[in-house]
Amino acid sequence: MMKKSIIFLLVLAMVLSAFLAGCQPKEEPVDTPQDEVTETPTEGGGDEVAGPPSEPMGQIIIGNTTELSGDWVPYWTNIAADYDVYNFITGYGTVDMTFEGEYLINETVVKDYTVEEHEDGSKTYTFTINDGLVYSDGSPITAKDYVTSVLLWSSPQVQANGATATYGYDLLGYDAFNKGESKVFTGVRLLDEMTFSLTINPERLPYFYELPMVSVAPTKLSYWTDETVDILDDGEGCYFTDNFTTENYKDRWDVARYGTTEFPASGPYKIVSYDESAKTAVLEVNENYIGDYSGQKPKIKTIIYKKVTQETALDELATGGVDLLFGMASGDEINQGLDLVDQGGFSYTAYPRSGYGKIAFQCDHGPTQFVEVRQAIAHLLDRADFARAFTGGFGSVVNGPYGESMWFYQETKSELNNKVNHYPYSLEKAIELLEKGGWIYDANGNPYQEGIRYKKLDDGTLMPLIIEWASSEQNAVSDLLVVKLQENPDLAAAGIQINQTVMTFGDLINYLYRDDTQDPKYGVPTYGMFNLATNFSPIYDLRNTYTTDPEKIKAGYNTNFLIDEKLEQLAIDMVLTDPEDREGFKQKFVDFIVRWNELLPDLPLYSNIYHDFYNDKLQNYNMNSLIRISQALLYAYVTE
Amino acid sequence: MLKYTLKRFIYMVFVFAIMSVILFGLYSMIPGDPARAEVEGLRNVLKPDEYQRAYELARERLGLNDPTHIRYIKWAKGFLRGDFGTSIIHKQPVDEVIKTPLRVTIFINIFSVIAGLLITIPLGIYCAVKKGTRFDRTVQVLTIVGYSIPSFIFALLFIYFFAVKLGWFPVSGMKTPNFTGTTWEMIKDYAKHLALPLMVMTIGSLGGMTRYVRAAMIDALSMDCIRTARAKGLKERVVVLSHAWRNALLPIVTLLINWFMSIFYGSLIIERMFNLNGLGKLLIDSLFNQDYNVVMAIQLFYIVIALSGNLLADLSYGIVDPRVRVNK
Numbered sequence: 001m002m003k004k005s006i007i008f009l010l011v012l013a014m015v016l017s018a019f020l021a022g023c024q025p026k027e028e029p030v031d032t033p034q035d036e037v038t039e040t041p042t043e044g045g046g047d048e049v050a051g052p053p054s055e056p057m058g059q060i061i062i063g064n065t066t067e068l069s070g071d072w073v074p075y076w077t078n079i080a081a082d083y084d085v086y087n088f089i090t091g092y093g094t095v096d097m098t099f100e101g102e103y104l105i106n107e108t109v110v111k112d113y114t115v116e117e118h119e120d121g122s123k124t125y126t127f128t129i130n131d132g133l134v135y136s137d138g139s140p141i142t143a144k145d146y147v148t149s150v151l152l153w154s155s156p157q158v159q160a161n162g163a164t165a166t167y168g169y170d171l172l173g174y175d176a177f178n179k180g181e182s183k184v185f186t187g188v189r190l191l192d193e194m195t196f197s198l199t200i201n202p203e204r205l206p207y208f209y210e211l212p213m214v215s216v217a218p219t220k221l222s223y224w225t226d227e228t229v230d231i232l233d234d235g236e237g238c239y240f241t242d243n244f245t246t247e248n249y250k251d252r253w254d255v256a257r258y259g260t261t262e263f264p265a266s267g268p269y270k271i272v273s274y275d276e277s278a279k280t281a282v283l284e285v286n287e288n289y290i291g292d293y294s295g296q297k298p299k300i301k302t303i304i305y306k307k308v309t310q311e312t313a314l315d316e317l318a319t320g321g322v323d324l325l326f327g328m329a330s331g332d333e334i335n336q337g338l339d340l341v342d343q344g345g346f347s348y349t350a351y352p353r354s355g356y357g358k359i360a361f362q363c364d365h366g367p368t369q370f371v372e373v374r375q376a377i378a379h380l381l382d383r384a385d386f387a388r389a390f391t392g393g394f395g396s397v398v399n400g401p402y403g404e405s406m407w408f409y410q411e412t413k414s415e416l417n418n419k420v421n422h423y424p425y426s427l428e429k430a431i432e433l434l435e436k437g438g439w440i441y442d443a444n445g446n447p448y449q450e451g452i453r454y455k456k457l458d459d460g461t462l463m464p465l466i467i468e469w470a471s472s473e474q475n476a477v478s479d480l481l482v483v484k485l486q487e488n489p490d491l492a493a494a495g496i497q498i499n500q501t502v503m504t505f506g507d508l509i510n511y512l513y514r515d516d517t518q519d520p521k522y523g524v525p526t527y528g529m530f531n532l533a534t535n536f537s538p539i540y541d542l543r544n545t546y547t548t549d550p551e552k553i554k555a556g557y558n559t560n561f562l563i564d565e566k567l568e569q570l571a572i573d574m575v576l577t578d579p580e581d582r583e584g585f586k587q588k589f590v591d592f593i594v595r596w597n598e599l600l601p602d603l604p605l606y607s608n609i610y611h612d613f614y615n616d617k618l619q620n621y622n623m624n625s626l627i628r629i630s631q632a633l634l635y636a637y638v639t640e
Numbered sequence: 641m642l643k644y645t646l647k648r649f650i651y652m653v654f655v656f657a658i659m660s661v662i663l664f665g666l667y668s669m670i671p672g673d674p675a676r677a678e679v680e681g682l683r684n685v686l687k688p689d690e691y692q693r694a695y696e697l698a699r700e701r702l703g704l705n706d707p708t709h710i711r712y713i714k715w716a717k718g719f720l721r722g723d724f725g726t727s728i729i730h731k732q733p734v735d736e737v738i739k740t741p742l743r744v745t746i747f748i749n750i751f752s753v754i755a756g757l758l759i760t761i762p763l764g765i766y767c768a769v770k771k772g773t774r775f776d777r778t779v780q781v782l783t784i785v786g787y788s789i790p791s792f793i794f795a796l797l798f799i800y801f802f803a804v805k806l807g808w809f810p811v812s813g814m815k816t817p818n819f820t821g822t823t824w825e826m827i828k829d830y831a832k833h834l835a836l837p838l839m840v841m842t843i844g845s846l847g848g849m850t851r852y853v854r855a856a857m858i859d860a861l862s863m864d865c866i867r868t869a870r871a872k873g874l875k876e877r878v879v880v881l882s883h884a885w886r887n888a889l890l891p892i893v894t895l896l897i898n899w900f901m902s903i904f905y906g907s908l909i910i911e912r913m914f915n916l917n918g919l920g921k922l923l924i925d926s927l928f929n930q931d932y933n934v935v936m937a938i939q940l941f942y943i944v945i946a947l948s949g950n951l952l953a954d955l956s957y958g959i960v961d962p963r964v965r966v967n968k
Contacts (some may be wrong), residue, residue, distance in 0.1 A: 061817060067917075069730055076731040162701060162731060164694070166682065175690075254732075273818070276740045277917050282818045304817040309915045311796070315804050315811045506672030506930065518673060544683075555688040 052620065056285040056301040058638030060618060062629065063308035063322030067279045070258050072271075075153055075163040085281050085305055087630035091267035092141060094127055095215035096293035100407040101538035101626040103211040106293040109133065111194075121202030122172055122187075125214040128195045135220060135264035136286040143196040144231055145218035147238050150188050150198070151231060152219055156180040160246045161253055170213040172199040173237060186237035208577045208585055209539045220264040224256050225249050265289075268298040268634055279307040292634060299637035314340060317613055324614040324621075326629055329353070331392010337613040347621075349612045352396065354403025354625040355535030356607040357477055360512075361528060363601055364561035367465050368528035370455070372437030373496075374600045376430040377467075377529075378423035380494060381485045385425075387606035390480055395606040399423075400593035403536050404607065405624045408582075408589045415590055420597040427490045434494060439465055453495030466497045470512070470527035472505040477531050477605065501527070513556045525561075534602075538626050542571045542592075546601070560601035567595050645955070652947040659943050660936070664715065667932040668708045674728045674930055675699040702728065715936075725933035729926070734937045738922065742904070744814070745911075745918040748834065749903040752841040757899070760846055764853025768888075769880055771858060779850065787847030794840045795913040802836060809836045812915035837914040841907065845899075852895055856888035863887060889960050894953040901949035905942065 066081040074083050094113075096106040105113060112128040133141040152158060153167035154174060168174045172187030187199040198214045207213070221229060229249075230241045256263075260271045269283040283303045291297045308316050308325070314336045316322045328334055340346045359377070361368040368374055387395040399420045402409045409416070434440075439453040445462055448454070454462040469486070471478035478500070485491060486498045503511075512530055516523025544557040546567050553561065570592040577585045612623050621636040623629070675698035682694055699705050703714060718725060724734035767776045803811045810816070814833050819826065860866065861884050869883045870876075904919075911918035919938060926934040 059818070071731060079729075159697070162726075164679075164682065166690075166694075169690075275815075275817075277744050278814045278817070279915075279917055280813075280817045302818065306813070306817055307915055307917075309812055309912060311913065312799055312811050312915075315799060319804055319807060319811055321811050321813070504671055506670070509676075510671055510673070513676075515673070515676075518671065544688075549688075552688045555692055556683065557688065 052299045052637040056297075056299055058300055058617065058640055059302040059304065060300050060324055060614075060633065060636075060638060061304040061306055061322045063306055063313055063316055063325045065308055065310045065313065067307040068274070068281055068305060070274050070276060070281075072259070072263070073257050075158065075165070076257060081305065081307075084629050085271070085283070087267065087628045088269040088283050088303065088633075089136075089263060089265035089267045089271060089286075090217055091289060091292065092133055093215050093217040094125075094129075094146070095211045097538060097627070097631075098293075099622070099624060099627055099631070100410075101405070102407060103209065103215070103538075104293060105211070108291050108293055108295055118199075118202075121205055122199050123202075123205060123210075124197050124199040126191070126195065126197040127214075131194065133218075133266075133290070134288045135218075135266055136270040136288055137262075137264050138288065139220065139264065141218045141266065142193050143190055144193075145220060146216045147188050147190050147196050147231055147233075148221040148224075149216050149219040151177075151185055151238055151240060152221070152224060154178050154185065155240070155244075157240075157244060157246045157249070158253065161250050163253075168198075170200055170204045172201045174201065184237040184239045188238045190231060190233040190238050206576050206578065208575045208579055209541065210579045212539060218266050223259070223262075223264050224253060226252070267630070268292075269303060269630075272302075281305045292631075296634055298634055300633060303633065314613070317346065317615070320615075324612065324618060326610075326612040326623060328611045328613065329391070329394075329608040331390075331394055334392060334394045334611045337611060340613065345616050347614055347616055347618070349614075349621060349623050350394075350609050351612075351624045352404035353535070353608040353610055354405055354537075355533065356398055356604040357390070357533045358531070358605055359481075359603040360530045360532050360560060361601055361603070362525065362530075362559075362561050363599075364563065365525035366528040367455075367463065367467055367496075370437050371599060372433040372439070373465065373467075374603070375421075375423065376433045376437075376494060376496070377485070378600060378603050379426045379430040379433070380488060380491050380496070381603070381605075382425040383423070383603075383605060386480065386484050389484070390477065390606050391608055394609045394611065396609065398604045398607045400597050400604070401534070401536070401542065401602070402540075402589075402593065403625060405626055406536070406538075406540065408540070408586050412586050412590050416593055419590065419594050423600075423603075427493060430490075430494045434465070434496075439495065448495060451495065452497050464497075465495055466499060467528045468526060469498050469500045469529045469531075470508050471500055471502055471531050472508050473502050475531065477533075478502070481531060481605075498529075512559050515556070531605075540589075541575045543568070543575060546571050562599060562601040564595075564599055567592070567599060570595055641955075641958075645951070648951050648954070652944075652951065655947060656940065656943060660716065660719075660940055661712065663936055663939055664712045665708065667935065668711070670930065672930045673704070675702055675704055677930070678702075678728065715933075724937040727926075727931050727934050729929045729931045729934075734933050737934055738919070738937060738941075741917050741919045741922040744916055745905070745907075745920070746903055748837060748841070748910075748916065748918065749905070749907075751834070751838050752845070753899055753903055755838065755842045756845045756849065757896070759842070760849035761853055763846075764850045765857050765880065765885065765888075767850070767854045768857030768861060771854075776854075783847040783850050785847075786843060787851070790909070791840055791844040791907075792909045792913060794843055795837075795910065798836050798840055799913070809833070812913070814916060837910050837916060840913075841910055849892075849895065849899070852892050853888070856891045857884060859891075860884040860888035886960075890957065893956050893960050897953045897956060898949050901945050901952075904945050 064081050066079065068081045068085065069079050070082070071079070072082055072086045072089065074086055092109045093106055094110055095103050097103050109129055110127050111130045114126045116124045116126070118124065127146070129143060129146070135141060150168040150171065153163070154165050154177060156165065156178060159165035159178070165178055168185065168188065173182065173185050174187065176182035177185040187201065189197040191197060198216065200210070200213050204213065221231065225244060229244045231238050232241065260274050263271055265271070265286045268286055268289045270286045272282040272284045274281045281304070283305070285298050285301050289297060306322060308322060313325050314333060317325055318340055328337060337348060341348055361374050363369050383397045387397050396404065398404065399422055400416070434453060437455070439455045440448050441454040441456060441462060442448050442451060443454060443462070443464070445456070453465040455465070457463055482500065486500060491498065508530060510518050510522040511527055514523050514525065544552060546562060546564070547553060547558050548563050548565055548568050552558065570588065574585060574588040574592055577588060610625060612621070614621060617638045619637050619639055621632055623632040675695055678698045679691065679694045683691055703711055706714070715725060726732065727734055727737045730737045763779065767779050770776050799811055802808050810833050815829050819829055821829070865887070866879060866884050869879045907918065908920035908924050910916065911921040923935065923938045926938070
């Protein structure tokens, strides 16, 4: 009887609660700040209506289809959503990056700095930081907090706990320190309370992206250890006191990385709460933050980072469940978002992706080892049509390995467009290339008439023009490639056959890297083309991607297996450019792209135009694919 | 009874052990290298030898260098100590990763199961008693329709009408982010967020159970004892609820127990559509990410639930129907 009563009461409570909730559609939670939605429809970044407020105000709920794990620091995890939160709570780096992807010394942090070149080719940056920098908890930031970052996140102690310990990878003495051969990190010096120095390993110099090597943000040592651990410098370099061991602090790290209110934030925001069941993080302005490199301070008081489902993300935006959806790439979603914008109350910002979807060729075996075959395939795929079909009209075609928002592409665009081959759709051109490449025989070695073409190799054997294609399962790009390329009648008319093999992504990667440690079959070159995607970071360094060093290739770099010393040298020349020589870098970039475009190790298929949709209350929101959401929102504000 | 239970328990341990071997073996055979997935981001950051070292360290730490049987023994030893391993994605002990989704799943399912039972049992009984009437025929059609339509269709329809068009409920989530208020306001906020998923889950489960109850009751109502009861002049209410229902319970007791055990099962579709951090979603995400320690723990948990459910169902036969003996 008692059980029946309890069950009855439970159900009654549920039904009544649902009824109460359902019957009060206009009721909003009492203390949740609600922002008015402006009625004026705007497009492309939101019009500035009343100017930014003098003090932070309002709230923005960011919706992301990637869920948070609560593990904020990037050393144990790679989840992009957690990294977004990390960027909101981390700042005061010695080096900052502009919206265009250029690096500069952060003068909000650095009071003074000197650069000294040594005879051995190493280079020492000595930084004196400004007084008055503090964490969100009010504790002061000193030079020790900067050297803590380098030592802690390079240490064998955190590495033994599963962390990636590469923070000081470019600095002198990293190898010995990281491997535990030396307790002293010779390239890191703590000179006084506000001064420290970092010495770049001569093996890494010269390098166009030199500044990111000395980009260091503060880390509060006592938060990650306790008050008994210290960093000392006896004149040879920095080192931890002996009580800093994995055993002593493993448990501490496992808690600290998930920290919320107690996490000492150095960035524009601090974490107020994290709800694991709802996968939602609430951030509020760090009142102690004095700005980024330009002195910009946050104008939005509260930022909420929330998980949304892809299928209903735009419904969330329409109903006020979220205020901002960023990085939308699918044509259906974008059209749905544009409909919302047309209805009013919402805006959008569109920007090109820094990367592309592609066909990656392996250039050391089979027909794809011959450049004419790769070029012929490029002529047999209408890439503009493919990009239109795949992205729903919200994509573009690129002709080299670059993102359209990169500053060096922007400044060389017209020159590049004149110099590169756009590979327009042409059966005649494809046939001409194949004939030029020696694909002029049939299976019997007679002059080609119809069917599959053959080429006579140096040893006299005939190679058929059959390309084995590895594609991952449940892949929309693969499905479209079947229609637009594999089953294209002109492909057969040109004498080419493409055989598709569908496999798991893990299998595909093993074939791509030829990883015979997993299974000897992967070590045998089998597939000539793969459909993949690639993204570029602001540090544009493709030396390893096109390396000709056999050891590096064996280790999995240069998955195109393209051995071209000229291309490799051009990639090396680019990053060896003096950091001050922008013009020189741009010219080398053009030379590199032209060579790449001729060799065509990849065939870029589409580069998305990302769309960020947001409530009209969000103003001055300017996003691109080089920066992160934290940087875009630092300059934005909301109107109430 | 005790002997029977003990025998069944030993059988459960045996099945569990066999299943753990099969699952571990299967997951070991799937192509993929978690160590490489972990260090892949470093490929363009580190020198080749440094990258290789990071990769080998990761393999060592994840125990991937041992042959499969050694890895299984290590895993099983840990399992017996209550250590289910570490999630390669979350970089946390598996029990920590599972804790919150399990709580969310149980919380949602309790309401859904209770609501479902409260609707289906009376409805099934009523339809059996009123067999062939317009009401019965209507329910039959609706239950077939409800049974045939996948729950994600219901989810999308409900979201469109009740959240987007009418604005009565939020599209997804368990509570309003950054919500502050009194306890009562928080309960209302929870109710508002969970109303839609609960409605979809309940409606999705009505069809099958209603029809089972109806069929069992029709069989029971045609028994001789029911005719006798009516001949004795017992009230129809007593005949139906006391005599017929008791006889109808035996065929549906297994279903009822499995329904209760389903409180622990996650619902992939509902959790995904309504963005609830439950066990079903975690299982699928972990499978996609090849996070097999998490997958193993969840699947073995499901096996325990299924085996326990079967045992409970068998034991309950004896309680529901004294003619059934379970002590052999």
